[in-house]
Amino acid sequence: MARSVETPCPIPNIALPCWVWQGASNRGGYGFINVKHADGGWRPVLNHRAAYMTLVGPIPHGLEPDHLCRVRLCWNPWHLDPVTRLVNVRRGIAPSVSGTSMRAKTHCPQGHPYDEKNTARRGNRRHCRACDRDRARRNRKRQ
Structure with a gap:
């Protein structure tokens, strides 16, 4: 929490605030932390995934966490919904990029x-x- 700022969630029906990461982020705009693995080496892990696995439980196989708040730097695990890649892409900006919203x-x-x-x-x-x-x-x- 030391490298985070609590901000109101931009989605009205989500009551819990976003925990916006102020530390390092990757090219995609997601925050990451370095985690020591079993082999003794340190590797970067997306912090929202680490938070979900630590505070909620394992992410089911074949699913990925989707930010319901649409804030990529948010690592509040209660803003994450494990879904398939297809669902995650459809919920994100892809409909406007792929033309799905226009075809609808x-x-x-x-x-x-x-x-x-x-x-x-x-x-x-x-x-x-x-x-x-x-x-x-x-x-x-x-x-």
């Missing part, structure tokens, strides 16, 4: 449906045909 949209920003009749594809992107027609109409009127 059923209507364009103007409210027209993204259905087979009203959707045009250009490359990897989809476009609303109704909006394209409205835009072309406005351009012709302007010219």
Whole structure:
């Protein structure tokens, strides 16, 4: 706790504060500590994993801790949920990066449906045909 700061959790339904690590962090933004292993050597371990294993219990095989608070430097074990890699990725920023959140949209920003009749594809992107027609109409009127 000496290298941490308690801050309110940014997620409203999590009552416990984040324990934000002020020590060393890796390129991914996760804090780590050096731990002495059975062979006598010291190796870095992500501090949120070490905290979970020390205060809660072992992380089940095939699962990884997901930060429910979305704060990578938080090492509060009660903010961690052991989940599969797929669940962890889907909960994180991946939907915005991979396009999952865009594919989940059923209507364009103007409210027209993204259905087979009203959707045009250009490359990897989809476009609303109704909006394209409205835009072309406005351009012709302007010219």
